[in-house]
Amino acid sequence: MIRHFLNPPNWFTSASIFCSTYAMSLLLGPGDVGAHQFIQACILVLFGGVFDLMDGRVARMTNRFTEFGVQLDSLADLVSFGVAPAMLAYSWKLHELGTAGALIAFWYVLCAAFRLARFNVNAAHNSWKLAGHTQGLTSTMSGGCLVILVWIGNGYLHDIYAFPAWLVGFLVAWNGLMMISSVPFRSFKDIRRNRKARAWFAITFAACLAGAVVLDPSMWFGVGAAMYIIFGLVDGLITALHFNRVGHVLDSVGETVGTDEDDDLDMVSEEAR
Numbered sequence: 001m002i003r004h005f006l007n008p009p010n011w012f013t014s015a016s017i018f019c020s021t022y023a024m025s026l027l028l029g030p031g032d033v034g035a036h037q038f039i040q041a042c043i044l045v046l047f048g049g050v051f052d053l054m055d056g057r058v059a060r061m062t063n064r065f066t067e068f069g070v071q072l073d074s075l076a077d078l079v080s081f082g083v084a085p086a087m088l089a090y091s092w093k094l095h096e097l098g099t100a101g102a103l104i105a106f107w108y109v110l111c112a113a114f115r116l117a118r119f120n121v122n123a124a125h126n127s128w129k130l131a132g133h134t135q136g137l138t139s140t141m142s143g144g145c146l147v148i149l150v151w152i153g154n155g156y157l158h159d160i161y162a163f164p165a166w167l168v169g170f171l172v173a174w175n176g177l178m179m180i181s182s183v184p185f186r187s188f189k190d191i192r193r194n195r196k197a198r199a200w201f202a203i204t205f206a207a208c209l210a211g212a213v214v215l216d217p218s219m220w221f222g223v224g225a226a227m228y229i230i231f232g233l234v235d236g237l238i239t240a241l242h243f244n245r246v247g248h249v250l251d252s253v254g255e256t257v258g259t260d261e262d263d264d265l266d267m268v269s270e271e272a273r
Contacts, residue, residue: 008062009069012055013076019048020080027091035154041088042151046221048080049144074116081143082112088150089172096165104169108146111176112139118180132194133184133239137232141185142175145225156216184236185228200235204228 004010023044026037055073059065086105094101116139149171153163178185186200204227211223 004066004068004072007064007066007069009055009059009064010072012051012058013069013072016048016051016055016076016080019044019051020084023048023084024087027087033091035158038088038092038154039151041084042147042154045080045084045088045147046144048084049140052076052080052140070120074120077116077139078109078113081139082109082116085143085146085150086172089146089168092150092153093163093165093168094172097169101165101169104173108172108176111179112143115139115179130184130239132187133236134187136181136183137175137178137185137229138187139179141228142179144221145229146172146175148221148225151218152222155218156222178233182240183233184239185232186235200231204231 023041026041026044027033029037052073055069059069086108089108090101090105094105097104115136118135122135149163149168153168157163204224207227208220208224212218212220
């Protein structure tokens with residue numbers, strides 16, 4: 001076990017767990033949780049996301065990739081982008097819904113766990129074929145979007161708009177549903193060779209920059225999260241329809257070719273007779 005503690009990629013994964021755990025500890029202190037504490041907790045979870053992005057890159061750079069690290073990363077994602085965002089949403093608004101709020105928080109954590117389990121199975125069997133897209137909304141992006149919602153609600157929009165508890169509950173439940181869905185969301189891993197992905201990234205970057213300069217620095221994340229969810233869903237549905245249509249055509253062609261080959265074999269057999 002000591003060698004796993006000494007493996008550099010696991011340090012970054014552990015840092016991600018630390019950030020999310022510290023964020024949740026801010027919600028459990030004595031007294032009421034203020035807007036400033038919510039913002040601190042949200043920033044800590046986002047820092048955890050940065051560490052989560054770095055652990056895989058460090059593993060590739062140092063050639064220290066291990067199966068233990070893969071499993072640790074999945075557990076860290078469940079804590080950082082499943083439990084922590086659900087706790088933030090519950091402490092902020094969902095507690096006002098009573099038992100329903102607790103069930104919504106549980107639903108979100110459950111969806112994050114199922115999403116991560118499905119990802120591990122798909123990665124082992126290479127069963128997801130749509131390159132450049134993920135199967136459903138990733139737990140990282142889903143948790144990040146919820147955390148940003150809490151941040152914006154306690155920051156820039158605090159004196160402008162009070163989010164009703166039912167709306168927050170709907171958004172949390174909907175994000176959970178998107179994680180376990182099969183709607184493809186763009187991952188931008190093919191950004192170097194995909195011109196469409198580069199165009200989407202450039203538009204999103206420009207909108208985030210405009211939001212940060214015109215509105216508030218926190219709206220860099222707010223605009224980015226909103227655009228990724230809305231336009232990502234539209235892009236995913238269009239991509240899924242196109243992929244299914246092309247797959248249906250290819251299956252039809254394969255069946256036709258197979259039938260023609262069978263007919264040719266039957267003719268050859270008859271001529272031989």
